[in-house]
Amino acid sequence: MSVPVSQMWAVASYVIRQKLAGRKRYPLVLMLEPLFRCNLACAGCGKIQYPAQILRKHLTVEQCLAAVDECGTPVVSIPGGEPLMYPDIGRLVESLVARRKYVYLCTNAILLKERLEAGLFTPSKYLSFSVHLDGLRDEHDEAVCRDGVYVQAVEGMKEALRRGFRVTTNTTLFDGASPLRMREFFDAMMDLGVEGMMISPGYSYSKAPDQEHFLRTQRAHDLFSTMLSNPKKRWRFNQSPLFLQFLMGKREFECTPWGNPTYNVFGWQRPCYLLQEGYAATFKELLETTRWESYGRRSGNEKCRDCMVHCGYEPTAVNHTFASWRGFRDTVAATVAGRF
Amino acid sequence: MTDGATPEGWAPEIGPDVSLEEVVDKAFDYRGNITVVKTDGSETVGYLFNRNRDVPVPFVQMFDVDGAGPHTISYVDIRAIRFTGRDTAAGNSYAAWLRAKEAAKAADHPEKGSGSTPSRGA
Numbered sequence: 001m002s003v004p005v006s007q008m009w010a011v012a013s014y015v016i017r018q019k020l021a022g023r024k025r026y027p028l029v030l031m032l033e034p035l036f037r038c039n040l041a042c043a044g045c046g047k048i049q050y051p052a053q054i055l056r057k058h059l060t061v062e063q064c065l066a067a068v069d070e071c072g073t074p075v076v077s078i079p080g081g082e083p084l085m086y087p088d089i090g091r092l093v094e095s096l097v098a099r100r101k102y103v104y105l106c107t108n109a110i111l112l113k114e115r116l117e118a119g120l121f122t123p124s125k126y127l128s129f130s131v132h133l134d135g136l137r138d139e140h141d142e143a144v145c146r147d148g149v150y151v152q153a154v155e156g157m158k159e160a161l162r163r164g165f166r167v168t169t170n171t172t173l174f175d176g177a178s179p180l181r182m183r184e185f186f187d188a189m190m191d192l193g194v195e196g197m198m199i200s201p202g203y204s205y206s207k208a209p210d211q212e213h214f215l216r217t218q219r220a221h222d223l224f225s226t227m228l229s230n231p232k233k234r235w236r237f238n239q240s241p242l243f244l245q246f247l248m249g250k251r252e253f254e255c256t257p258w259g260n261p262t263y264n265v266f267g268w269q270r271p272c273y274l275l276q277e278g279y280a281a282t283f284k285e286l287l288e289t290t291r292w293e294s295y296g297r298r299s300g301n302e303k304c305r306d307c308m309v310h311c312g313y314e315p316t317a318v319n320h321t322f323a324s325w326r327g328f329r330d331t332v333a334a335t336v337a338g339r340f
Numbered sequence: 341m342t343d344g345a346t347p348e349g350w351a352p353e354i355g356p357d358v359s360l361e362e363v364v365d366k367a368f369d370y371r372g373n374i375t376v377v378k379t380d381g382s383e384t385v386g387y388l389f390n391r392n393r394d395v396p397v398p399f400v401q402m403f404d405v406d407g408a409g410p411h412t413i414s415y416v417d418i419r420a421i422r423f424t425g426r427d428t429a430a431g432n433s434y435a436a437w438l439r440a441k442e443a444a445k446a447a448d449h450p451e452k453g454s455g456s457t458p459s460r461g462a
Contacts, residue, residue, distance in 0.1 A: 053404075
């Protein structure tokens with residue numbers, strides 16, 4: 001089992017509370033982007049292309065905590081930009097842990113070892129370092145457009161594990177990814193001792209430098225089916241098995257764009273973590289004034305047509321788990337059997 | 341527009357050929373600084389990050405070049421928008437990276453690359 005029972009219980013009880021309260025739309029994971037600045041310029045990333053004055057900006061810890069309190073999710077993911085470049089990252093994480101939020105600090109881990117040695121963080125069941133690794137050394141260094149990053153990241157991960165931190169990986173896959181190499185990557189991560197892995201196809205950001213290698217739907221199904229059809233028992237994934245089945249083409253899901261709301265220096269991003277169609281001043285305004293019917297595959301929106309990214313579909317999978325006994329049974333069966 | 345790929349340098353004349361709404365949408369999608377010329381003749385230079393037409397008084401929001409803001413400007417107060425800053429999403433760092441890798445291979449370099457990210461638009 002790749003997610004601690006306490007975390008599963010926190011998420012499950014939260015979802016059940018939302019359902020009992022009759023909430024049609026509720027968030028599951030807050031994507032908190034305290035800054036856009038990054039120490040990499042990856043080919044598939046559309047998050048960091050801004051003028052200098054925007055890259056210099058960052059949220060205050062108080063703004064971050066107000067956003068966390070406002071949307072009330074049990075899980076907070078901190079991407080960016082590179083969150084380890086955020087000057088108050090230690091205080092922010094400490095404050096979130098004090099609120100008993102499960103924090104995924106999404107990092108390229110270039111600075112991880114240095115920040116750990118500086119004593120910025122304390123191990124906690126509420127804190128995971130979610131390290132961006134797009135494959136083994138050659139594949140990852142190519143994806144991030146810099147040699148040596150894989151080795152640096154692995155050093156940081158080893159240091160974090162040695163100090164008793166939870167460490168997971170998050171992997172974005174693009175067209176041309178080799179299923180065989182990815183299986184080797186899963187083995188390597190398990191050998192390293194990570195708690196679990198997260199995988200997702202990349203999203204075709206209109207601002208990303210590399211526009212040629214994003215996966216289209218059928219190719220994504222083929223890739224994930226080949227990669228996961230005969231999973232090893234030792235592989236642990238830090239995500240819903242129903243989402244993995246969706247990636248393999250075994251399930252039809254619709255996007256839940258409000259499931260992982262995004263807050264950054266511009267405000268609450270409409271409609272989701274990937275698309276930027278405007279900003280709301282409050283989470284309530286985001287929920288109430290966004291034209292949700294314009295997003296997702298069924299909407300016919302071209303920007304959503306090939307999207308299978310976890311920020312939209314993992315909340316659907318989690319909701320499906322708690323929507324019926326069948327969903328719950330399927331999730332438990334896949335989790336226990338370790339097959340998708 | 342000066343270039344099919346980026347509106348960088350574009351200074352459209354708002355009128356029958358191009359509406360204010362179209363120019364605002366372009367500015368919203370643009371990843372560089374712009375200059376908003378207001379009807380009173382004053383100018384604001386900065387990054388336009390938000391626009392909302394679904395409200396009684398449509399508006400845009402900007403952070404100026406010093407990062408101050410957000411400054412909210414109503415559509416009715418905008419006379420012109422010029423795309424004066426560099427488009428930070430233009431160029432292709434991935435292509436530059438591939439070129440650098442190929443060059444390193446061609447030179448039979450023992451390392452795979454320089455170890456640094458090629459500069460954007462290189």
